[in-house]
Amino acid sequence: MMDLDFSVIPANSELLWEGIKMTFLLTGLAIVGGIILGTFLALLRIAKVPVLAQVAAAYVNFFRSLPLILVIFWLYFLVPLIVGQPVNAFTSVLVAFILFEAAYYSEIIRAGINSVSTGQLAAARAIGMTYPQAMRYVVLPQAFRAMTPILLTQAIILFQDTSLVYVVGLRDFLVSAEIVANRDQRLVEMFLFAAVVYFVLCFTASLGVKRLQRRFAK
Amino acid sequence: MPGEGFLVWVRLIAESALNYNWDWGILFRDPYAGWILDGLGWTIVISLLAWVIAFTLGSILGVFRTTSSPVLRAIGTCYVELFRNIPILVQLFLWYFVFPELLPEDWGRWVKRDMPAPAMTTAIVALGLYTASRVCEQVRSGIEAVGVGQRQAGRAIGMTEPQVYRYILLPNAYRIIIPPLTSEFLTIFKQSSLALTIGVVELTAMTRQIEEYTFQGFEAFTAATIVYSLVTFTVMMIMRVVDKRTALPGTFSHGAT
Numbered sequence: 140m141m142d143l144d145f146s147v148i149p150a151n152s153e154l155l156w157e158g159i160k161m162t163f164l165l166t167g168l169a170i171v172g173g174i175i176l177g178t179f180l181a182l183l184r185i186a187k188v189p190v191l192a193q194v195a196a197a198y199v200n201f202f203r204s205l206p207l208i209l210v211i212f213w214l215y216f217l218v219p220l221i222v223g224q225p226v227n228a229f230t231s232v233l234v235a236f237i238l239f240e241a242a243y244y245s246e247i248i249r250a251g252i253n254s255v256s257t258g259q260l261a262a263a264r265a266i267g268m269t270y271p272q273a274m275r276y277v278v279l280p281q282a283f284r285a286m287t288p289i290l291l292t293q294a295i296i297l298f299q300d301t302s303l304v305y306v307v308g309l310r311d312f313l314v315s316a317e318i319v320a321n322r323d324q325r326l327v328e329m330f331l332f333a334a335v336v337y338f339v340l341c342f343t344a345s346l347g348v349k350r351l352q353r354r355f356a357k
Numbered sequence: 358m359p360g361e362g363f364l365v366w367v368r369l370i371a372e373s374a375l376n377y378n379w380d381w382g383i384l385f386r387d388p389y390a391g392w393i394l395d396g397l398g399w400t401i402v403i404s405l406l407a408w409v410i411a412f413t414l415g416s417i418l419g420v421f422r423t424t425s426s427p428v429l430r431a432i433g434t435c436y437v438e439l440f441r442n443i444p445i446l447v448q449l450f451l452w453y454f455v456f457p458e459l460l461p462e463d464w465g466r467w468v469k470r471d472m473p474a475p476a477m478t479t480a481i482v483a484l485g486l487y488t489a490s491r492v493c494e495q496v497r498s499g500i501e502a503v504g505v506g507q508r509q510a511g512r513a514i515g516m517t518e519p520q521v522y523r524y525i526l527l528p529n530a531y532r533i534i535i536p537p538l539t540s541e542f543l544t545i546f547k548q549s550s551l552a553l554t555i556g557v558v559e560l561t562a563m564t565r566q567i568e569e570y571t572f573q574g575f576e577a578f579t580a581a582t583i584v585y586s587l588v589t590f591t592v593m594m595i596m597r598v599v600d601k602r603t604a605l606p607g608t609f610s611h612g613a614t
Contacts, residue, residue, distance in 0.1 A: 204543075204589035206550035209561050209581055216574040220373045221366075299444035305554060313447060326454045334443050334451055341442035 147325045148332055151315075158315025159336075165233065165311060166298045172237035173297070174290070177244030182274065184245075185252050195245070202242035207303055211235045215307050228309045240297055247293060251286030252278060288352040295344050299337065312336070383573045384580050393580055396563030401588075403481055403549040403559060408542055410485025415492025419530075420522055422497045433493060440490035446551055449483045453555045480552035488545050495537045499530030532603045539596040543589055560584060 148155070183195040202210070214235035219226050255278050263273035283290075302313045310318075313333055320329035383389055422433035440448070453476070457465040472478060503526050511521035531538075553562035564581040568574035 201586065204547075204586045205582060206547040206561060206585065208550040208553070209564075209578065209585065212561065212565060212568075213578050213582075216568065216578065220377065221369050223369065223373065302444040302446045303551075305446060313444070317450075320454075327458045330447065330450050330455050334447050337444055337447055338439070338442045342438060345438075345442065 143328055144325065145328050145332070147319060147323050147328055151319045151323075154315050154319060155312065158310055158312040161310055161315075162298070162301050162312040165229075165236065165301045165304065165309075166294070168233055169236035169240055169297055169301070170294050172233070173240030173244045174248075176237060176241035178248050178279075180241060180245035181248040181252060184249060186270070186274075199242045199245055202239055203246075205239075207235075207239055207300060208306055210239045211303060211306060214238070228304070228307050232304050232307060232309055236297070236301070240293075243293060244290070247286055247289050248282065251282035251289075254285050255281045284355075288348050288355065291348045291351070292345070295341050295348070298344075299341065302337075377575065378573075379575075380571075380573055381576055383567070383571055383576050389567050389571070389577075392563045392567060393560070393584070396558065396560035396581075397584055397588075399477070399552075399557065400546070400549050400560040403477065403484065403552055403557070404542070404546040406481045407484035407488065407545050407549065410482065411488035411492050411541070411545060412538075414486070414489035416496050416527070418489060418493035419496025419500065420527070422493065423500045423526075425518065433497075437490045437493055440487050445484070445487045445548060446554060448487055449480065449551055449555060452483045453479045476555045476557050477552065480549070480555060480557055484545055484548060484551070488541060488548075491541050491544070492538065495534045495541060496530060498537075499534035500526050502533050503529040529605065532605050535596060535600040535603065539593065539600075543592060546588065546592075547585070 180195040180198060183191045186192070211232060214231045215228065218231035218234055259277055259281065260273050263277040264270070268276070301311055304311050305314055305317070308314060316329045316333040320326045384393070418433045418436055421429040422437075424430060443451075457468040459465075460468065468479075469475060507525050507529070508521055511525045512518070516524070549559055550561040552559055553565070558566065560581055564577040567577040571577070
């Protein structure tokens with residue numbers, strides 16, 4: 140056993156705080172981007188748009204068969220090549236997360252839309268709404284309500300997944316903790332601290348989701 | 358104008374494709390072809406061994422969570438909540454960097470250096486223990502899906518609780534949860550790439566290494582992408598057949614999705 144010294148945490152609170160802000164920023168933007176692209180993919184498949192529906196299905200199956208780390212490496216390599224100049228790691232990582240998460244969100248959203256009764260769509264069309272209007276004002280609001288708990292659970296998973304930016308060294312919470320750990324030779328304290336922080340945040344959030352689920356079930 | 362923005366992207370992508378030095382032959386040349394195969398081998402070894410741990414422990418915990426004993430149920434719940442709410446990468450670091458330090462000195466040294474393939478063994482254990490929490494939830498939902506009537510019927514004809522699990526609940530539950538268990542196995546297969554963070558050179562790490570040595574990132578990452586997709590689709594096809602063959606009469610079984 141070694142002696143533990145947790146004073147290294149308050150001593151580096153500023154760096155760690157910057158890291159946690161980066162983790163939340165990345166999670167937030169990836170959720171918004173992932174849901175937008177995921178909704179778009181799901182709608183292409185639900186509306187059975189010729190060709191594009193098949194492309195959307197292939198997209199989803201393709202990304203779901205790949206490790207997130209590989210997708211992060213891909214975009215870290217591709218984005219600067221396409222833009223033609225070096226870009227910061229944040230941009231390529233964010234693109235990677237949006238493209239990757241959209242595949243998972245699209246499956247959740249598709250299930251949500253399918254759970255809305257087809258009578259709703261028919262009724263909306265019958266009172267003269269166009270197909271996009273019926274989707275926008277009648278089907279999607281009900282679908283999003285039905286799938287809110289699952290979307291939030293996926294958000295918690297995404298929050299945990301952002302720790303993988305470690306592989307390109309973007310300074311999120313885990314990388315900040317690791318920098319302190321190596322610099323001050325306090326690996327045990329810093330990794331235990333990181334685990335506790337992630338656990339408290341994710342556990343609290345999942346309790347919240349469970350309560351929401353129970354309220355929706357009534 | 359969204360249309361214009363799209364055209365700008367197409368032009369940028371076309372330009373970068375023209376400026377890039379294509380060399381697909383690199384994938385078939387020595388030593389790179391061998392690296393990719395080696396990487397795939399380690400990826401498969403890690404995935405299979407981690408799956409043995411995840412499946413065994415996950416099944417035990419799944420039984421715990423559905424038994425009549427409140428103590429066993431509490432153990433199962435605590436395990437799942439603990440392992441599910443810490444990112445797998447953090448868990449990997451805990452096992453690799455923290456766990457040996459908390460042991461008595463001799464044991465710690467053994468875990469860090471003297472046990473066979475320390476980094477890979479740690480990755481297998483960490484992945485297995487993490488996925489056990491997910492397998493546990495699938496087994497639990499499978500047992501719940503079999504229904505309380507089966508359990509009561511088993512007890513009524515004089516079976517003990519272990520017998521009810523052994524002969525009635527588990528055989529039925531496994532047949533119901535083949536599709537989600539397939540997804541969990543594929544998740545382990547993909548997450549085995551995390552082992553590269555502690556220095557295990559599996560498939561993703563190998564392709565990264567090829568990129569660093571040759572600057573042919575496009576070809577290297579394409580190779581990894583194809584290999585991961587092929588393995589995933591093969592496993593899904595096989596499990597779809599298995600699921601159909603073992604389907605419980607009167608249930609919906611469509612194979613893994």
